[in-house]
Amino acid sequence: MASGGRLAGKVAIVTGGASGFGAGIVRHFAGEGARVVIADLDLEGAQALATELGASAAAVRADVSKDADVAALARAALGLGGRIDILVNNAGVGQGPQALESVGEDEFDRLFAVNAKSVYLTARHVVPAMKRAKAGAILNIASTGGVSPRPNLTWYNSTKGWMITATKAMAIELARFGVRVNAINPVAGDTPMLPTFMGGDSAEGRERILTTIPLRRLSTPADIAAAAVFLCSDEASMVTGVALEVDGGRCL
Template sequence: MRLTRKTAIVTGGGSGFGAGIVRKFAAEGARVIVADINVAAAQEVCEQIGDTAIACMVDVADAASVNHMAQTALDTWGQVDILVNNAGITHLPTALEDVTEDEFDRVFAVNAKSVYLTARALVPHMKSRATGAILNIASTAGVSPRPRLNWYNASKGWMITATQAMAVELAPNGVRVNALNPVAGDTPLLKSFMGEDTPEIRAKFLSTIPLGRFSTPQDMGNAACFLCSDEASMITGVAMEVDGGRCI
């Protein structure tokens, strides 16, 4: 029970890696706000967990929506110990010059601006308590980019740099900031990364991962739990790869 008496917000918590993180946090004793733009998916996850998880609809690219999420957590639990910025999207595999401006704007709004908005909403609260853990879900794409996912790669590289900058600035306030870099997982985003989901394309992706499998929600939950627990109290500013050796 490494997260007993801790409260957490997990964005994009209704499916994929986010749901895996929510389930692990709850199993380790945390109370969790499951925040997702698909509130029905968030509610389904909460029903599986019980009354220590509460669903909240959020558009992480919208300031008013993020502020409402933060206030819901504070009104419900009285404090926020952990923030996981997991919600993310990609554009389809496309030549970099052919990605539309609307697609570019949406990728950076969800993957980058959201980190700014959640920080603006919750960092003052964490500073006031001189404690807190923020975890940004970046990607191996931010370290070892794949072709034709150029602007997605760039957004995740931004997230890694933001993590390090936040960690340095917030360390004197007792707030730790880390990131996870998963390789592609068998989640709703996988088809978007691949363009189409066929056995041949899956085999091509898997051939780049030395351990020979995709990241799972359970892998992400385990790594997230460690970095957000007191066991990692001396760790800040890292971007931990959960990638089966992809970035070697």
């Protein structure tokens, strides 16, 4: 653990921290000196990463769409030292490419429960501690799809548009309490979620995505983590309410 890193001494929660972008964020946060609570449905994956990182990380099983789980998660993080400096709402689920009218009600409800309601639940249980401390940084992992949607991912993209509006609304309400709220909009990333959006993995599918990205590559967990470290560090102390594209120019 870096004792003098850019997040030295901070306690962070990263939801969905066992995989993909979340695991990248956890690694970078720990490398910058934070103590990270890795919250995931996948306890085994979260524990494996926590073991790799040693004293900088702890694993908690939590379903971020369930109030009781999120309450227990906040208690576990507060148990580390009485404060939560950083909350990253990264856990999410994707959807397969489908005409908007064919998506079933159960899938619609699941998309909104995990991608949107979770932001409300973590706010309920974490914001009071941040208000007491008069400090905090919240980061929501949204998507380019929330800004510039493409066909056949309508309800997933809508959850991300919701998240971007929630980011701005939370930022304006929480500013007077010293709490900053920002979002990152990643472009398609090389994570286990990617094949879901493509309806399966294929070289042709990846190439189709690449043609829409001016820098001609997919985003990586390291790309998202670098932006996350900045937005959650004191270097960004004047930055709130932004939704930062990390997208190789996809939204231009």
